Structures are given as C-alpha cells and as structure tokens.
Amino acid sequence: MSKNLATQxxxxxxxxxxxxxxxxKGQLVRVLSPNTYRGFDNKNGNAFNGYWEPYVNQVYSKYxxxxxxxxxxxxxxSSCSVTNNQLNCYGDNQGYPKPSSADIFSCNTGPFGNITQYNNQHQQNVPILCSAFVRSMLLVSGSQPAGPVSQYYQNxxxxxYSYYAHNASFSGVGYAFQFEEPTPAGAQEQWGTIHAQNAALVDFIVGGFGWGGYAPGQYA
Known part of the structure; x- marks a missing residue:
C-alpha cells in the first residue's frame, strides 16, 4: 500500500x-487516513487543500x-437539485452548500456536520452524499448509492487511501472512511460487518498477521 501511495x-x-x-527501522507500522493526517499533531491542516474543489464544481454544475x-x-x-450553489433535497430540511476537501475527507464537517440537529431525511441523505463524493460516483450516476463496487474510485x-485500503484488506472490505455503509442493492457491503446468530468464538488479531504473539482461541 505504501508503494502505491508513493506512486500516486x-x-x-x-x-x-x-x-x-x-x-x-524504516518498517511500515501504520497508514493514516487523509483526515487523520490533516489533524495529526496540528501540523498538516493544509494538506489536500483544493483537492476536491474542481470535482465539486462539476457535480454542482451537473445538478x-x-x-x-x-x-x-x-x-x-429524495430528489435533489442545485439552486444558487446549494444542493437542496426533497424532504430534507437542510441544504448543502459546496463541501470543501476537508469536509469530504471527514464526512462530518461543513454540509455533512451536525446531522442530528436536522430531520430524519437529512440524516439519511448525508451518508449517501458524502460516500458518493469519496467514491467519486456523482458524475457516474444520478442515482445514489450506485454500483457496481468495481466503479468506485475509478474517476x-x-x-x-480508501481505494488502496480496500485493495489491501481481507476480501476487499473494511471501514476506510466515515459512512462506508451506503451500498446499492445486490452489491457487496464495503464496511466489513460480521453477522453471526450463534457465535461461540471470536478471534481478534492485533498487530497484523506477522505478529508472533497470536494464538487462535487463546483469549476466548
């Protein structure tokens, strides 16, 4: 993953x-999300500034x-359209001015912040909107959430970071950004939930598969 990010x-x-x-020793121990990196030690707050803005302008122009x-x-x-640079959606009691790059990487600031203050339709719309931005799907399809998953991160x-995190994860699933949950009907969930009706044992691996201290079932 680190080589892929360096190439990008x-x-x-x-x-x-x-x-x-x-x-x-120069060994990789962690890969930060762009949102975490921006806030890391308060040193990188300007990182990725302006990254998403041209895309946002295209999206708002389209709609x-x-x-x-x-x-x-x-x-x-919820049917949405843009008027005076604000996206407004039917049944949603709060509009969406253009998000910044920081808003898209975090999914919890700007037009995506404070969602519990607004009505249920707004709370349902925000995850779908922000995930569509992160996956670069809003110019691909006018219906969201959209798929197939193979179209994510292709534009x-x-x-x-999310693209390569999913490529590196087991079965391609994992929580790479806030609001991974929106998934079109019939598509593979991306957020890595595990469902078990009568689970008897759960193994947790901390430190990666190369760590020598793990023994399956040892702490069950």
Missing part, C-alpha cells in the same frame, strides 16, 4: 506518501441544469 503522490503532487508511518440527483434512503427517495479526483 508522484502522479498528482498530493501528499499521499506522507500518510505512511514508519518506525526507526443545476435540470438534472436531478436521486438519493435512495430508508426514509424514502479522479478520488480518495486513493
């Missing part, structure tokens, strides 16, 4: 390579010219 950094000039954390964005939620279908700009 050389392509677009963004600090993807800085997300990797190594020990004093301001008679093209509606449909959000399929458990609260019902630039995108969240390359």
């Amino acid at each position: 950094a050389s392509k677009d000039g963004q600090p993807w390579d800085k997300l990797t954390v190594k020990n004093n 301001s010219n008679g093209n509606n964005l449909l959000l399929y939620t458990s609260a019902g279908t 630039t700009p995108t969240n390359w």
